[in-house]
Amino acid sequence: MVRVIVIGSGAAGMTAASEAKRADPSAEVTVFTEDEHIAYSPCVIPWALEGKAKWEDIVMHDADFYSKNRGINVNTRTKVTEVNDSERTVTTENGDVFQYDSLIIATGSSVFIPPVEGKDLQNVFGIKTINDGKAIESALKDVKRVVIAGAGVIGLETALSLINIGKEVTVIEMMSQVIPRIADSDMAAPIQKYLEEKGVKFVMNAPLKKVNGTEKVEGVTTGDTEYPCEMVIFATGVRANLAIPKMLELDIGQLGAVITAPTMQAYKRGRLCSNIFLAGDVVQCQSAVTSGATMSQLGSSAVKQGLVAGKNAVGFKSVSGPVASPWVSAIGDLQIAGTGMSEGLASWYGLEIVSGKATGLTRARYYPGGKELTVKIIADKCSHRIIGAQILSEEEVTGRINWLTSAIIEGVTAEDFAIRSENAYCPPTNQVRDVVLSAVDDLIKKL
């Protein structure tokens, strides 16, 4: 009987625990988590704030369910204070010691709040956990004006949610565009425009300098300008939770997360640990575009890695591939998605790129109800390989971005994509030549 201990109860941890038990029903699987709520999607919090999803619904299962239905022992509100890999033991904060054969670390990440003055004032929030969400919801009752720091997808989704419930919302962003880094400005601009039309105010090129107030938030300062508000939400990205990996002296990568093998095993001073696995926001990944590491702190990546870690923890063999990290965000009626590298990120990595772009419809032109669909595809000028893509529409975005993700991962060139790809066609579902293929046609003309 294999004893598996999982630390962490997010998508990665609970997937790993379930998969370990599924792959080896005789395994004894125990989860420790500091959290009160387990197995929920933090991505839905923006919609929960406006009541489109209910707090009680977004928790898929509770500890009791895992115990009764899957034979997994989940210990909530239980902090692990010590891990000893020579003894293969985990010690919790009340001093209990548990033995493991395999350890799975899925401690996730926490919101990064920049170390500015006033960050600890009342009504300053991160937005990551259900408790964050509930605290924001409860504080919102007495709040009229909200500043959101960070124009990434979570910041923008939250901005619209708060507009929808009647708040005045200002988004403050350090960079010159919304969704910086992962989206290009030409694709992101319509999102900003849409939100402005909904009433969101944007302050761009504006690093947040200070949160003002005595006890409670009264405003924020960027540059020399003060923006009065009663609440600040930091949507400024996340950082891996490294306390447990550091305790075990696991190798940490240059991106500030744990290095893993494709098996999701940890390294310690360059040597693979046979019995320590990781999954989720705590790890860094192999990029499918460049040689080297990248971050993939996405729910979908967490689940995928959790499946691999869980299987391997009970002795099966499974690996996780290099990542292009496709993402999608729904901002009101709009959906924006991306995969691989944006133009900006590619230039950071020293790649010379060429982009193709096409706009069409999600239905045939002569069939009513089609939505505008814009596809941008980015190729490496040297190899002609497709290395990135972004899509903007009101529907039918997700399947297309996954399709292009496969092309990136398989190292397909633009020309080969045009030769070998096909698209299904029916007037009510798309155009006879899908906009994805038209974008590749445009790309090839420019290559």
Added chain:
Amino acid sequence: MVRVIVIGSGAAGMTAASEAKRADPSAEVTVFTEDEHIAYSPCVIPWALEGKAKWEDIVMHDADFYSKNRGINVNTRTKVTEVNDSERTVTTENGDVFQYDSLIIATGSSVFIPPVEGKDLQNVFGIKTINDGKAIESALKDVKRVVIAGAGVIGLETALSLINIGKEVTVIEMMSQVIPRIADSDMAAPIQKYLEEKGVKFVMNAPLKKVNGTEKVEGVTTGDTEYPCEMVIFATGVRANLAIPKMLELDIGQLGAVITAPTMQAYKRGRLCSNIFLAGDVVQCQSAVTSGATMSQLGSSAVKQGLVAGKNAVGFKSVSGPVASPWVSAIGDLQIAGTGMSEGLASWYGLEIVSGKATGLTRARYYPGGKELTVKIIADKCSHRIIGAQILSEEEVTGRINWLTSAIIEGVTAEDFAIRSENAYCPPTNQVRDVVLSAVDDLIKKL
């Protein structure tokens, strides 16, 4: 100056003509077509019958547009009676002779109407051209009961269209399921059920023996049963129009269509013709699943092949890859899509297969409005390669079927797909693990 003559004015012909002129603006491009209407999508006819699309809208461009905007000379209602490849001339029915350097044959296909008694009675129709559609529309005024022969996607789309305008519709199908050959019965059954609920009557396992009537249709007979009706529409598939290829003695393949090289060049007695290209329903294709030929008589294939034929006709080099032929059909609220081989077709080809299946939602479970989404993936038991897939939902089907098409074309195994594929995630757009990946997980468990 290259002189290009194109015979045929459907998606393949007009795409080839436009691409030839685009690639070489100095080329003289002339199109001959027997049709009155050019450059339209026959796929939309079922919806035009119920008024969801307008006849005048579905013709993208007329001859005048091509002449003025693209410098292409289109001769409608002009039959080509002779082609002489030694002289490189085309003769039209009024005796005019035209010289070409490159010839593109895109003569398409015609509805196959089985040679049953009564097939020439008044109110018996095929459904392929705008004129077919308009003739049906006009005859429908005096018709209460319609029999549709053939439960393929065109037959079913037409059945629902006619129900929507108040007709009594009976679909008669030779096989035991709707969408036979390209869809499996488990995936097609919900479509039949949906149509039955809308009022369509089905007579299955029933080859149509006879159309009854003296002058006009009065009914049809299958087996010993007569079904009274005032109109019969044959949606019994299409056959390539081979008159011109036969005139030129081009090599015809075992599937009853012209054999082409990847460049879309014709063969004559096993030798490549340097200056004869083909595209669209008139050709047979290389299958991406098996070694050997397959048919891909789809609008999307026609456009893709037209691009290649057009480029090559003016001296550029371009090739068309092997095909998995993804298709999608919208039947009222439902969308069904497929790619590669169905289980039935695979067994005809002697492949031993294993299938995986998963059902989920098009949104996160806790986000309102998600539609049920079922994905079935078929692998070759020997190589584990993905060779087919089918998807059923109310939305978000097309991108996913194109994604799986790429896997088939690239020869990806089920295990490699699980290792290397990723999916974007956002609660309003899909589940954290896309149903496509869950179907692959199920497939791997069974392999």
